[in-house]
Amino acid sequence: MELSIAIFIGILYACGVFLxxxxxxxxxxLGVFVLSNATNLIIFLAGGVERGGIGFVNENGEPAAAMSDPLPQALVLTAIVIGLGIAAYILxxxxxxxxxxxxxxxxxxxxxxQK
Structure with a gap:
């Protein structure tokens, strides 16, 4: 799963640089927007891709074993909102x-x- 996402990120970076x-x-x-989305995917991938893990702690107060790191998700969400504002301004x-x-x-x- 992570390998396919990494390959997709590489393709996005190649398309962004080409544009x-x-x-x-x-x-x-458009190239700036594609590079921004590729960077968001890298940050998201750095947090780890865990299937079936919930974002809550157990009844004992211990975190679940297969819990994804919520910090990269929050950073990507913030970057998406900032990116939409920048996109509107640039357009x-x-x-x-x-x-x-x-x-x-x-x-x-x-x-x-020259005119």
Whole structure:
């Protein structure tokens, strides 16, 4: 299970880096989002993947043997909320960028500076 998730994270990182190297600002923004999600999966995987473990303590006050660590889950949840806020902000910035320059190609931005 962990190996398949690790392979999927590697694919997400490869796609994110590929999108970051594109000329379109839209693809760069999508690359940042993909890298953010891949990083969230790494943090989640670091907490351990346990099947059937509950997140509560036993009647004796001892933690269950197969309990997942709740800290990475809380960190990922916080990162998702922050990522959604950043996504909304970046999309508004991209919209204003397109209104001012009339393009989303980063190479054509040099041509707009000469006008």
């Amino acid at each position: 970051l190297l594109r000329r379109s600002i839209v693809k760069v923004i 508004v910035l991209k919209y204003q960028y397109f209104k001012v320059t009339g393009t989303h190609d980063l190479d054509q931005l040099k041509n707009t500076e």
